[in-house]
Amino acid sequence: MNLIGAELRRQRNLKNLNQTFLAASCQRMGWDVSRETITRIETYRRLVSDFEICILATALGISPKVLLPDAPDLSEYLKQGLPTKYRESEKPVKKESLAKKTSDA
Numbered sequence: 001m002n003l004i005g006a007e008l009r010r011q012r013n014l015k016n017l018n019q020t021f022l023a024a025s026c027q028r029m030g031w032d033v034s035r036e037t038i039t040r041i042e043t044y045r046r047l048v049s050d051f052e053i054c055i056l057a058t059a060l061g062i063s064p065k066v067l068l069p070d071a072p073d074l075s076e077y078l079k080q081g082l083p084t085k086y087r088e089s090e091k092p093v094k095k096e097s098l099a100k101k102t103s104d105a
Contacts, residue, residue, distance in 0.1 A: 002041060002048045004056075004067040009042040011060050011067065025059035 012022055019038040026033045031052065040046035041056075048056075050064075057064040 001044055002046065003069055004048060004053060005042045005044045007067050007069070008038075008056060011062060012042075015060060017060070022056070022059055026055050029055050029058060031055045 012019070017025075019035045019042075023033050023035045023038050033052075037046060041048055053064050053067055057067055
């Protein structure tokens with residue numbers, strides 16, 4: 001999950017770059033990234049670090065801010081919350097079960 005997937009794809013398409021070329025540009029800057037990784041980022045299936053955002057932006061010739069949503073958009077995104085598959089378990093963990101697990105180790 002990440003915040004930049006759609007904008008990364010949009011910016012890449014505006015520059016008429018394919019994912020392979022973008023990955024190669026990032027590799028020349030020292031990030032060992034593949035076309036498959038770019039695909040996973042663009043489809044929100046991979047987290048992206050701040051360092052990686054900076055490399056992607058540099059490869060695209062844009063500011064890292066361009067890849068991130070505007071504050072109002074981000075607020076709406078955060079209000080919606082994380083999709084269920086990214087949330088921690090809804091069930092509270094009993095302290096006794098944690099103590100038993102650590103004593104069994």
